[in-house]
Amino acid sequence: MSTIENNWQPSAEIDTLKKRAQYLADVRLFFAERDVWEVETPILSQAAPTAPYLDSFTTDYIPIGTQTKQTHYLHTSPEFAMKRLLAAGSGSIYQIARVFRNGEQGKLHSPEFTMLEWYRPELSLNQLIDEVNSLLQQVFGFKPVCRLSYRGIFEFYLKLNVFSCSDEAIKHCAQQHITGLPEDLETDRDGWLEILMSYIIEPRLAAMNMPLFIYDFPASQAQLAKIKTDCDGYQVADRFELYINGIELANGYNELQDADELRQRFEHDNQQRIKHNKSIMPLDENLLAAMKQGLPECSGVALGLDRLIMLTLDKQAITQVQSFNC
Amino acid sequence: MASVSTNQFKGGLKFMLDGDPCSIIENELVKPGKGQAFNRVKFRNLKTGRVNERTFKSGDSVESADVMEVELEYSYTDGEFWYFMDSETFEQHTADANAVEDCLKWLKEQYVYTVTQWNGTPLLVTAPNFVNLAVTDTDPGLKGDTAGTGGKPATLETGAIVRVPLFMSIGEVLKIDTRSGEYVERAKDA
Numbered sequence: 001m002s003t004i005e006n007n008w009q010p011s012a013e014i015d016t017l018k019k020r021a022q023y024l025a026d027v028r029l030f031f032a033e034r035d036v037w038e039v040e041t042p043i044l045s046q047a048a049p050t051a052p053y054l055d056s057f058t059t060d061y062i063p064i065g066t067q068t069k070q071t072h073y074l075h076t077s078p079e080f081a082m083k084r085l086l087a088a089g090s091g092s093i094y095q096i097a098r099v100f101r102n103g104e105q106g107k108l109h110s111p112e113f114t115m116l117e118w119y120r121p122e123l124s125l126n127q128l129i130d131e132v133n134s135l136l137q138q139v140f141g142f143k144p145v146c147r148l149s150y151r152g153i154f155e156f157y158l159k160l161n162v163f164s165c166s167d168e169a170i171k172h173c174a175q176q177h178i179t180g181l182p183e184d185l186e187t188d189r190d191g192w193l194e195i196l197m198s199y200i201i202e203p204r205l206a207a208m209n210m211p212l213f214i215y216d217f218p219a220s221q222a223q224l225a226k227i228k229t230d231c232d233g234y235q236v237a238d239r240f241e242l243y244i245n246g247i248e249l250a251n252g253y254n255e256l257q258d259a260d261e262l263r264q265r266f267e268h269d270n271q272q273r274i275k276h277n278k279s280i281m282p283l284d285e286n287l288l289a290a291m292k293q294g295l296p297e298c299s300g301v302a303l304g305l306d307r308l309i310m311l312t313l314d315k316q317a318i319t320q321v322q323s324f325n326c
Numbered sequence: 327m328a329s330v331s332t333n334q335f336k337g338g339l340k341f342m343l344d345g346d347p348c349s350i351i352e353n354e355l356v357k358p359g360k361g362q363a364f365n366r367v368k369f370r371n372l373k374t375g376r377v378n379e380r381t382f383k384s385g386d387s388v389e390s391a392d393v394m395e396v397e398l399e400y401s402y403t404d405g406e407f408w409y410f411m412d413s414e415t416f417e418q419h420t421a422d423a424n425a426v427e428d429c430l431k432w433l434k435e436q437y438v439y440t441v442t443q444w445n446g447t448p449l450l451v452t453a454p455n456f457v458n459l460a461v462t463d464t465d466p467g468l469k470g471d472t473a474g475t476g477g478k479p480a481t482l483e484t485g486a487i488v489r490v491p492l493f494m495s496i497g498e499v500l501k502i503d504t505r506s507g508e509y510v511e512r513a514k515d516a
Contacts (some may be wrong), residue, residue: 026481053362053363103333103384104355108355109355109357151500179379180378180381181381182381182382190362191362198356223360241359251359251360264344312405
Protein backbone atom coordinates (compact mmCIF):
# COMPACT_ATOMS: atom_id res chain seq x y z
CA MET A 1 0.00 0.00 0.00
CA SER A 2 1.78 3.18 -1.02
CA THR A 3 -0.89 5.77 -0.51
CA ILE A 4 -0.05 9.27 0.65
CA GLU A 5 -1.44 8.41 4.11
CA ASN A 6 1.00 5.54 4.44
CA ASN A 7 4.11 7.20 2.99
CA TRP A 8 5.32 8.36 6.38
CA GLN A 9 5.76 4.78 7.56
CA PRO A 10 9.26 3.27 7.91
CA SER A 11 10.34 1.01 5.05
CA ALA A 12 11.58 -1.57 7.58
CA GLU A 13 9.60 -3.18 10.38
CA ILE A 14 10.37 -1.86 13.87
CA ASP A 15 11.42 -5.35 14.93
CA THR A 16 13.94 -5.47 12.05
CA LEU A 17 15.35 -2.08 13.04
CA LYS A 18 15.86 -3.32 16.61
CA LYS A 19 17.78 -6.31 15.28
CA ARG A 20 19.82 -3.96 13.11
CA ALA A 21 20.70 -1.91 16.20
CA GLN A 22 21.90 -5.08 17.91
CA TYR A 23 24.12 -5.98 14.94
CA LEU A 24 25.66 -2.51 15.00
CA ALA A 25 26.39 -2.91 18.71
CA ASP A 26 27.91 -6.35 18.09
CA VAL A 27 30.10 -5.01 15.27
CA ARG A 28 31.42 -2.30 17.59
CA LEU A 29 32.14 -4.90 20.25
CA PHE A 30 33.95 -7.08 17.68
CA PHE A 31 36.34 -4.24 16.85
CA ALA A 32 36.75 -3.08 20.46
CA GLU A 33 37.96 -6.58 21.36
CA ARG A 34 40.57 -6.31 18.60
CA ASP A 35 41.80 -2.84 19.58
CA VAL A 36 40.54 -1.30 16.36
CA TRP A 37 39.16 2.11 17.29
CA GLU A 38 36.15 3.87 15.84
CA VAL A 39 36.66 7.10 13.94
CA GLU A 40 34.40 9.69 12.37
CA THR A 41 35.38 11.66 9.29
CA PRO A 42 33.56 14.44 7.42
CA ILE A 43 30.82 13.61 4.97
CA LEU A 44 31.49 16.87 3.09
CA SER A 45 34.67 17.27 1.10
CA GLN A 46 36.08 19.69 -1.47
CA ALA A 47 37.62 16.76 -3.35
CA ALA A 48 35.91 13.66 -4.70
CA PRO A 49 36.74 10.23 -6.01
CA THR A 50 37.51 10.11 -9.72
CA ALA A 51 36.22 6.59 -10.45
CA PRO A 52 34.48 6.91 -13.85
CA TYR A 53 31.29 5.11 -12.81
CA LEU A 54 30.89 6.58 -9.36
CA ASP A 55 28.82 9.75 -9.12
CA SER A 56 29.12 11.97 -6.08
CA PHE A 57 26.35 14.22 -4.85
CA THR A 58 27.36 17.86 -4.98
CA THR A 59 26.24 20.72 -2.83
CA ASP A 60 27.21 24.38 -2.45
CA TYR A 61 28.96 25.95 0.49
CA ILE A 62 28.10 29.66 0.68
CA PRO A 63 29.98 31.66 3.35
CA ILE A 64 27.53 33.87 5.28
CA GLY A 65 27.15 37.31 3.77
CA THR A 66 28.56 36.33 0.38
CA GLN A 67 27.20 35.11 -2.91
CA THR A 68 30.19 32.90 -3.61
CA LYS A 69 29.55 29.22 -4.00
CA GLN A 70 32.09 26.53 -3.30
CA THR A 71 31.26 23.08 -4.59
CA HIS A 72 31.39 20.41 -1.92
CA TYR A 73 30.93 16.69 -2.45
CA LEU A 74 29.24 14.12 -0.22
CA HIS A 75 31.66 11.24 0.28
CA THR A 76 31.00 7.95 -1.52
CA SER A 77 33.10 6.18 1.13
CA PRO A 78 35.24 7.43 4.01
CA GLU A 79 38.39 6.00 2.39
CA PHE A 80 40.37 9.16 1.67
CA ALA A 81 39.95 10.71 5.11
CA MET A 82 40.66 7.42 6.87
CA LYS A 83 43.89 7.05 4.90
CA ARG A 84 44.94 10.50 6.06
CA LEU A 85 44.39 9.31 9.64
CA LEU A 86 46.50 6.23 8.90
CA ALA A 87 49.29 8.41 7.49
CA ALA A 88 49.08 10.50 10.67
CA GLY A 89 49.75 7.37 12.73
CA SER A 90 46.28 6.27 13.80
CA GLY A 91 46.95 2.54 13.64
CA SER A 92 43.98 0.20 13.10
CA ILE A 93 40.70 2.10 12.67
CA TYR A 94 37.13 1.47 11.60
CA GLN A 95 34.12 3.56 10.75
CA ILE A 96 30.41 2.97 10.32
CA ALA A 97 29.54 5.74 7.89
CA ARG A 98 26.55 6.94 5.90
CA VAL A 99 27.79 7.24 2.33
CA PHE A 100 26.18 8.66 -0.79
CA ARG A 101 26.13 7.59 -4.42
CA ASN A 102 24.15 9.59 -6.89
CA GLY A 103 21.71 7.86 -9.21
CA GLU A 104 21.81 4.40 -7.67
CA GLN A 105 18.43 3.00 -6.75
CA GLY A 106 17.27 -0.61 -6.83
CA LYS A 107 16.70 -3.67 -4.70
CA LEU A 108 20.39 -3.71 -3.77
CA HIS A 109 21.16 -0.03 -4.29
CA SER A 110 20.26 3.12 -2.46
CA PRO A 111 21.64 6.62 -2.99
CA GLU A 112 22.38 6.71 0.76
CA PHE A 113 23.57 3.66 2.64
CA THR A 114 25.73 2.48 5.52
CA MET A 115 29.30 1.40 4.96
CA LEU A 116 31.47 -0.44 7.44
CA GLU A 117 35.05 0.33 6.51
CA TRP A 118 38.20 -0.65 8.32
CA TYR A 119 42.00 -0.51 7.92
CA ARG A 120 44.60 -2.82 9.45
CA PRO A 121 48.24 -1.71 9.15
CA GLU A 122 49.54 -4.92 10.68
CA LEU A 123 47.51 -7.40 8.59
CA SER A 124 48.18 -8.84 5.15
CA LEU A 125 45.28 -9.03 2.69
CA ASN A 126 44.89 -12.73 3.52
CA GLN A 127 44.81 -12.02 7.23
CA LEU A 128 42.19 -9.35 6.59
CA ILE A 129 40.07 -11.95 4.76
CA ASP A 130 40.41 -14.12 7.89
CA GLU A 131 39.17 -11.22 9.99
CA VAL A 132 36.17 -10.58 7.70
CA ASN A 133 35.48 -14.30 7.99
CA SER A 134 35.54 -14.05 11.81
CA LEU A 135 33.15 -11.09 11.71
CA LEU A 136 30.75 -12.98 9.43
CA GLN A 137 30.78 -16.04 11.64
CA GLN A 138 30.79 -14.44 15.10
CA VAL A 139 28.42 -11.53 14.58
CA PHE A 140 26.26 -12.62 11.65
CA GLY A 141 26.30 -16.40 12.00
CA PHE A 142 27.57 -17.30 8.52
CA LYS A 143 29.48 -20.44 7.60
CA PRO A 144 33.25 -20.38 7.05
CA VAL A 145 34.27 -18.79 3.78
CA CYS A 146 35.58 -20.19 0.54
CA ARG A 147 38.28 -18.46 -1.59
CA LEU A 148 38.63 -18.48 -5.37
CA SER A 149 40.70 -16.39 -7.74
CA TYR A 150 38.98 -14.14 -10.29
CA ARG A 151 40.70 -16.07 -13.04
CA GLY A 152 39.70 -19.41 -11.52
CA ILE A 153 36.06 -18.47 -11.29
CA PHE A 154 35.86 -17.40 -14.94
CA GLU A 155 37.66 -20.55 -16.00
CA PHE A 156 35.32 -22.70 -13.95
CA TYR A 157 32.02 -21.19 -15.05
CA LEU A 158 32.85 -19.92 -18.54
CA LYS A 159 36.05 -21.70 -19.65
CA LEU A 160 37.56 -18.30 -20.22
CA ASN A 161 41.09 -17.24 -19.29
CA VAL A 162 40.41 -13.61 -18.52
CA PHE A 163 44.07 -12.66 -18.50
CA SER A 164 45.11 -14.11 -21.85
CA CYS A 165 41.98 -14.01 -24.03
CA SER A 166 41.15 -11.16 -26.41
CA ASP A 167 38.54 -8.45 -25.82
CA GLU A 168 36.56 -9.99 -28.70
CA ALA A 169 36.49 -13.40 -27.01
CA ILE A 170 35.03 -11.89 -23.83
CA LYS A 171 32.42 -9.94 -25.79
CA HIS A 172 31.55 -13.05 -27.81
CA CYS A 173 31.19 -15.12 -24.64
CA ALA A 174 28.79 -12.54 -23.19
CA GLN A 175 26.72 -12.35 -26.40
CA GLN A 176 26.54 -16.13 -26.49
CA HIS A 177 25.52 -16.73 -22.88
CA ILE A 178 23.22 -13.80 -22.20
CA THR A 179 19.84 -13.27 -23.78
CA GLY A 180 18.71 -9.74 -24.44
CA LEU A 181 22.10 -8.11 -24.99
CA PRO A 182 21.57 -5.76 -27.92
CA GLU A 183 24.10 -6.34 -30.72
CA ASP A 184 25.14 -2.71 -30.70
CA LEU A 185 25.85 -2.62 -26.96
CA GLU A 186 29.28 -1.04 -26.62
CA THR A 187 31.52 -1.25 -23.60
CA ASP A 188 35.16 -1.94 -22.82
CA ARG A 189 36.92 -5.11 -21.69
CA ASP A 190 36.16 -4.54 -18.01
CA GLY A 191 32.56 -3.68 -18.89
CA TRP A 192 32.10 -7.05 -20.58
CA LEU A 193 33.74 -8.84 -17.67
CA GLU A 194 31.39 -7.07 -15.27
CA ILE A 195 28.41 -8.08 -17.41
CA LEU A 196 29.52 -11.73 -17.35
CA MET A 197 30.04 -11.51 -13.61
CA SER A 198 26.62 -9.95 -12.96
CA TYR A 199 24.55 -12.04 -15.36
CA ILE A 200 26.21 -15.43 -15.41
CA ILE A 201 28.50 -15.91 -12.46
CA GLU A 202 26.65 -14.15 -9.64
CA PRO A 203 23.41 -16.15 -10.14
CA ARG A 204 25.45 -19.36 -9.91
CA LEU A 205 27.25 -18.16 -6.81
CA ALA A 206 23.80 -17.67 -5.31
CA ALA A 207 23.54 -21.45 -5.06
CA MET A 208 26.62 -21.64 -2.81
CA ASN A 209 25.56 -21.49 0.80
CA MET A 210 28.81 -20.04 2.11
CA PRO A 211 30.46 -16.65 1.76
CA LEU A 212 32.97 -16.47 -1.11
CA PHE A 213 36.06 -14.32 -1.49
CA ILE A 214 37.21 -13.64 -5.03
CA TYR A 215 40.80 -12.36 -5.21
CA ASP A 216 43.46 -11.32 -7.76
CA PHE A 217 41.43 -9.09 -10.05
CA PRO A 218 42.59 -7.87 -13.49
CA ALA A 219 45.14 -5.06 -13.08
CA SER A 220 42.79 -2.74 -15.01
CA GLN A 221 40.35 -3.05 -12.09
CA ALA A 222 42.97 -2.20 -9.45
CA GLN A 223 41.13 0.89 -8.20
CA LEU A 224 43.19 1.84 -5.09
CA ALA A 225 44.89 -1.53 -4.64
CA LYS A 226 48.49 -2.50 -5.33
CA ILE A 227 49.31 -4.40 -8.50
CA LYS A 228 51.39 -7.56 -8.16
CA THR A 229 52.49 -10.47 -10.34
CA ASP A 230 50.65 -13.74 -9.72
CA CYS A 231 52.20 -17.23 -9.75
CA ASP A 232 51.68 -17.52 -13.54
CA GLY A 233 53.27 -14.18 -14.29
CA TYR A 234 50.04 -12.23 -14.87
CA GLN A 235 49.73 -8.71 -13.52
CA VAL A 236 46.87 -8.73 -11.01
CA ALA A 237 45.27 -6.26 -8.63
CA ASP A 238 45.90 -7.31 -5.03
CA ARG A 239 42.30 -6.96 -3.90
CA PHE A 240 39.27 -9.08 -3.11
CA GLU A 241 35.52 -8.95 -3.26
CA LEU A 242 33.18 -10.77 -0.91
CA TYR A 243 30.03 -12.43 -2.23
CA ILE A 244 27.22 -14.00 -0.24
CA ASN A 245 24.29 -15.60 -2.10
CA GLY A 246 25.67 -14.09 -5.31
CA ILE A 247 25.46 -10.57 -3.90
CA GLU A 248 28.54 -8.35 -3.83
CA LEU A 249 29.13 -7.28 -0.24
CA ALA A 250 32.64 -6.01 0.28
CA ASN A 251 35.71 -4.76 -1.51
CA GLY A 252 39.18 -5.07 0.05
CA TYR A 253 42.61 -3.82 -1.00
CA ASN A 254 46.22 -4.28 -0.23
CA GLU A 255 46.36 -0.50 -0.20
CA LEU A 256 48.40 1.32 -2.81
CA GLN A 257 51.09 3.40 -1.06
CA ASP A 258 52.71 5.11 -4.02
CA ALA A 259 51.40 8.69 -4.25
CA ASP A 260 52.68 9.22 -7.80
CA GLU A 261 50.98 6.11 -9.08
CA LEU A 262 47.76 7.11 -7.32
CA ARG A 263 47.89 10.53 -9.01
CA GLN A 264 48.33 8.81 -12.37
CA ARG A 265 45.32 6.57 -11.72
CA PHE A 266 43.22 9.57 -10.67
CA GLU A 267 44.22 11.43 -13.83
CA HIS A 268 43.52 8.40 -15.99
CA ASP A 269 40.07 8.13 -14.35
CA ASN A 270 39.39 11.78 -15.15
CA GLN A 271 40.33 11.16 -18.80
CA GLN A 272 37.74 8.36 -18.82
CA ARG A 273 35.19 10.71 -17.30
CA ILE A 274 35.79 13.21 -20.12
CA LYS A 275 35.20 10.41 -22.65
CA HIS A 276 31.87 9.67 -20.99
CA ASN A 277 30.87 13.34 -20.91
CA LYS A 278 31.14 13.50 -17.15
CA SER A 279 32.65 16.37 -15.20
CA ILE A 280 36.23 16.10 -13.98
CA MET A 281 36.57 15.54 -10.24
CA PRO A 282 38.97 17.63 -8.17
CA LEU A 283 41.79 15.38 -6.90
CA ASP A 284 42.16 14.97 -3.17
CA GLU A 285 45.51 16.76 -2.77
CA ASN A 286 45.39 16.20 0.98
CA LEU A 287 45.28 12.45 0.44
CA LEU A 288 48.10 12.62 -2.13
CA ALA A 289 50.21 14.74 0.28
CA ALA A 290 49.52 12.31 3.12
CA MET A 291 50.61 9.41 0.94
CA LYS A 292 53.71 11.28 -0.16
CA GLN A 293 54.63 11.57 3.50
CA GLY A 294 53.86 7.89 3.98
CA LEU A 295 50.84 5.64 4.22
CA PRO A 296 51.79 2.61 6.29
CA GLU A 297 51.59 -0.72 4.52
CA CYS A 298 48.04 -1.82 5.22
CA SER A 299 44.97 -3.73 4.16
CA GLY A 300 41.53 -2.21 4.10
CA VAL A 301 37.99 -3.25 3.35
CA ALA A 302 34.63 -1.56 2.79
CA LEU A 303 31.51 -3.58 3.46
CA GLY A 304 27.89 -2.71 2.64
CA LEU A 305 26.24 -3.11 6.01
CA ASP A 306 22.65 -2.82 4.75
CA ARG A 307 23.16 -5.68 2.30
CA LEU A 308 24.81 -7.82 4.97
CA ILE A 309 21.95 -7.24 7.43
CA MET A 310 19.44 -7.84 4.62
CA LEU A 311 21.03 -11.23 3.89
CA THR A 312 21.32 -12.15 7.55
CA LEU A 313 17.65 -11.41 8.20
CA ASP A 314 16.57 -13.07 4.94
CA LYS A 315 15.07 -9.91 3.42
CA GLN A 316 14.81 -9.23 -0.31
CA ALA A 317 15.69 -5.54 -0.58
CA ILE A 318 17.90 -3.19 1.42
CA THR A 319 14.99 -0.83 1.99
CA GLN A 320 13.56 -3.58 4.22
CA VAL A 321 16.43 -3.04 6.66
CA GLN A 322 16.65 0.76 6.36
CA SER A 323 14.37 2.97 8.44
CA PHE A 324 13.36 5.16 5.54
CA ASN A 325 13.90 5.22 1.82
CA CYS A 326 14.92 8.71 0.67
CA MET B 327 7.36 10.67 -30.01
CA ALA B 328 8.63 11.31 -26.50
CA SER B 329 11.61 9.36 -25.25
CA VAL B 330 12.10 7.85 -21.80
CA SER B 331 15.42 7.34 -20.05
CA THR B 332 16.36 4.16 -18.19
CA ASN B 333 16.15 6.09 -14.92
CA GLN B 334 12.39 6.43 -15.48
CA PHE B 335 11.97 2.70 -16.08
CA LYS B 336 9.45 1.00 -13.81
CA GLY B 337 6.87 -1.75 -13.95
CA GLY B 338 4.03 -0.94 -16.36
CA LEU B 339 5.97 1.60 -18.46
CA LYS B 340 5.18 1.22 -22.17
CA PHE B 341 7.98 1.65 -24.67
CA MET B 342 8.91 0.78 -28.26
CA LEU B 343 11.47 -1.92 -28.96
CA ASP B 344 12.37 -3.06 -32.46
CA GLY B 345 9.13 -1.55 -33.76
CA ASP B 346 6.83 -3.27 -31.26
CA PRO B 347 5.09 -1.77 -28.23
CA CYS B 348 6.26 -3.38 -24.99
CA SER B 349 5.39 -3.13 -21.32
CA ILE B 350 7.99 -3.35 -18.54
CA ILE B 351 7.38 -6.15 -16.04
CA GLU B 352 10.52 -5.72 -13.98
CA ASN B 353 13.45 -3.32 -14.07
CA GLU B 354 16.63 -4.12 -12.18
CA LEU B 355 19.71 -1.96 -11.75
CA VAL B 356 22.87 -4.00 -12.35
CA LYS B 357 25.87 -2.15 -10.99
CA PRO B 358 29.03 -3.55 -9.48
CA GLY B 359 30.51 -1.29 -6.76
CA LYS B 360 32.65 0.90 -9.01
CA GLY B 361 31.61 -0.65 -12.31
CA GLN B 362 29.35 0.40 -15.13
CA ALA B 363 25.61 0.50 -14.64
CA PHE B 364 23.10 -1.39 -16.74
CA ASN B 365 19.34 -1.80 -16.56
CA ARG B 366 18.18 -5.37 -16.92
CA VAL B 367 14.61 -5.23 -18.09
CA LYS B 368 12.02 -7.97 -18.26
CA PHE B 369 9.20 -6.92 -20.56
CA ARG B 370 6.14 -8.17 -22.41
CA ASN B 371 5.87 -7.58 -26.14
CA LEU B 372 2.28 -6.33 -26.31
CA LYS B 373 1.87 -7.47 -29.91
CA THR B 374 3.00 -11.07 -29.44
CA GLY B 375 2.36 -11.38 -25.71
CA ARG B 376 5.83 -12.90 -25.25
CA VAL B 377 7.99 -12.12 -22.26
CA ASN B 378 11.61 -11.25 -22.99
CA GLU B 379 14.69 -9.70 -21.46
CA ARG B 380 16.82 -6.83 -22.63
CA THR B 381 19.78 -4.99 -21.21
CA PHE B 382 20.21 -1.25 -21.56
CA LYS B 383 23.14 0.93 -20.63
CA SER B 384 21.94 3.10 -17.77
CA GLY B 385 21.23 6.55 -19.14
CA ASP B 386 20.18 5.31 -22.57
CA SER B 387 16.77 6.34 -23.86
CA VAL B 388 14.00 4.49 -25.62
CA GLU B 389 10.95 5.77 -27.43
CA SER B 390 7.82 5.72 -25.33
CA ALA B 391 4.86 3.85 -26.79
CA ASP B 392 1.49 5.51 -27.18
CA VAL B 393 -0.30 2.72 -25.35
CA MET B 394 -3.53 3.33 -23.46
CA GLU B 395 -5.93 1.16 -21.59
CA VAL B 396 -9.59 1.95 -22.13
CA GLU B 397 -12.80 0.36 -20.92
CA LEU B 398 -14.99 -0.65 -23.87
CA GLU B 399 -18.26 -2.51 -24.22
CA TYR B 400 -18.28 -5.57 -26.44
CA SER B 401 -20.89 -5.30 -29.23
CA TYR B 402 -20.65 -8.20 -31.67
CA THR B 403 -18.43 -10.14 -34.04
CA ASP B 404 -18.76 -10.84 -37.75
CA GLY B 405 -16.43 -13.78 -37.43
CA GLU B 406 -13.43 -11.85 -38.71
CA PHE B 407 -13.36 -8.85 -36.37
CA TRP B 408 -14.70 -8.11 -32.93
CA TYR B 409 -16.41 -4.77 -32.39
CA PHE B 410 -16.25 -2.78 -29.17
CA MET B 411 -17.94 0.49 -28.28
CA ASP B 412 -16.97 3.42 -26.12
CA SER B 413 -20.14 3.83 -24.05
CA GLU B 414 -19.58 7.59 -23.67
CA THR B 415 -18.71 8.64 -27.22
CA PHE B 416 -20.37 5.64 -28.96
CA GLU B 417 -17.20 5.39 -31.02
CA GLN B 418 -16.62 1.90 -32.42
CA HIS B 419 -13.27 0.06 -32.14
CA THR B 420 -12.32 -2.99 -34.17
CA ALA B 421 -10.16 -5.74 -32.71
CA ASP B 422 -8.63 -8.61 -34.66
CA ALA B 423 -8.40 -12.28 -33.67
CA ASN B 424 -4.94 -11.78 -32.13
CA ALA B 425 -6.20 -9.15 -29.73
CA VAL B 426 -9.18 -11.16 -28.47
CA GLU B 427 -7.48 -14.57 -28.50
CA ASP B 428 -6.94 -14.80 -24.75
CA CYS B 429 -10.41 -13.71 -23.71
CA LEU B 430 -12.52 -15.12 -26.53
CA LYS B 431 -14.23 -17.61 -24.27
CA TRP B 432 -15.26 -14.86 -21.82
CA LEU B 433 -16.67 -12.44 -24.42
CA LYS B 434 -20.29 -11.53 -23.85
CA GLU B 435 -22.28 -8.75 -25.47
CA GLN B 436 -22.76 -5.59 -23.38
CA TYR B 437 -20.03 -6.56 -20.93
CA VAL B 438 -17.18 -4.09 -20.42
CA TYR B 439 -13.60 -5.19 -21.19
CA THR B 440 -10.21 -3.56 -20.76
CA VAL B 441 -8.79 -2.86 -24.18
CA THR B 442 -5.09 -2.01 -24.56
CA GLN B 443 -4.71 0.29 -27.52
CA TRP B 444 -1.58 1.25 -29.39
CA ASN B 445 -1.91 4.31 -31.64
CA GLY B 446 -5.66 3.83 -31.33
CA THR B 447 -5.68 0.18 -32.45
CA PRO B 448 -6.75 -2.52 -29.99
CA LEU B 449 -3.75 -4.74 -29.20
CA LEU B 450 -5.15 -6.79 -26.39
CA VAL B 451 -8.56 -7.34 -24.88
CA THR B 452 -8.61 -8.40 -21.24
CA ALA B 453 -11.65 -9.81 -19.49
CA PRO B 454 -12.69 -8.49 -16.08
CA ASN B 455 -11.52 -10.76 -13.23
CA PHE B 456 -15.05 -12.07 -12.73
CA VAL B 457 -17.87 -12.56 -15.22
CA ASN B 458 -21.38 -13.95 -14.76
CA LEU B 459 -22.32 -16.48 -17.44
CA ALA B 460 -25.29 -18.80 -17.94
CA VAL B 461 -24.94 -22.57 -18.28
CA THR B 462 -26.12 -23.70 -21.74
CA ASP B 463 -25.29 -27.37 -21.44
CA THR B 464 -24.42 -29.83 -18.69
CA ASP B 465 -25.46 -33.28 -17.46
CA PRO B 466 -28.66 -33.33 -15.37
CA GLY B 467 -28.25 -32.14 -11.81
CA LEU B 468 -27.89 -34.70 -9.05
CA LYS B 469 -30.23 -33.94 -6.18
CA GLY B 470 -28.77 -34.11 -2.76
CA ASP B 471 -25.17 -33.64 -3.82
CA THR B 472 -24.05 -30.62 -1.88
CA ALA B 473 -20.61 -31.82 -0.95
CA GLY B 474 -19.27 -30.66 -4.33
CA THR B 475 -17.04 -33.65 -4.75
CA GLY B 476 -15.46 -33.88 -8.17
CA GLY B 477 -17.99 -31.86 -10.10
CA LYS B 478 -18.82 -32.07 -13.79
CA PRO B 479 -18.14 -30.06 -16.94
CA ALA B 480 -20.60 -27.36 -17.98
CA THR B 481 -20.69 -25.36 -21.21
CA LEU B 482 -21.39 -21.66 -20.73
CA GLU B 483 -23.11 -19.24 -23.08
CA THR B 484 -19.76 -18.00 -24.43
CA GLY B 485 -18.63 -21.53 -25.27
CA ALA B 486 -16.26 -21.81 -22.31
CA ILE B 487 -16.25 -25.15 -20.50
CA VAL B 488 -15.71 -25.05 -16.73
CA ARG B 489 -16.03 -27.57 -13.91
CA VAL B 490 -19.10 -26.94 -11.76
CA PRO B 491 -20.67 -28.74 -8.76
CA LEU B 492 -22.91 -31.68 -9.62
CA PHE B 493 -26.13 -29.93 -8.57
CA MET B 494 -25.88 -27.17 -11.22
CA SER B 495 -28.36 -27.29 -14.10
CA ILE B 496 -28.89 -25.60 -17.46
CA GLY B 497 -29.97 -21.97 -17.27
CA GLU B 498 -28.25 -21.15 -14.01
CA VAL B 499 -25.96 -18.12 -13.97
CA LEU B 500 -22.50 -18.65 -12.51
CA LYS B 501 -19.75 -16.34 -11.34
CA ILE B 502 -16.47 -17.33 -13.03
CA ASP B 503 -12.92 -16.23 -12.25
CA THR B 504 -11.48 -15.51 -15.72
CA ARG B 505 -7.85 -15.62 -14.51
CA SER B 506 -8.05 -19.25 -13.42
CA GLY B 507 -11.07 -20.23 -15.51
CA GLU B 508 -12.74 -21.62 -12.39
CA TYR B 509 -16.27 -21.54 -11.11
CA VAL B 510 -16.62 -19.36 -7.98
CA GLU B 511 -20.29 -19.43 -6.96
CA ARG B 512 -23.87 -18.99 -8.21
CA ALA B 513 -24.28 -15.43 -9.42
CA LYS B 514 -26.20 -13.37 -6.91
CA ASP B 515 -27.98 -11.31 -9.55
CA ALA B 516 -27.89 -12.44 -13.13
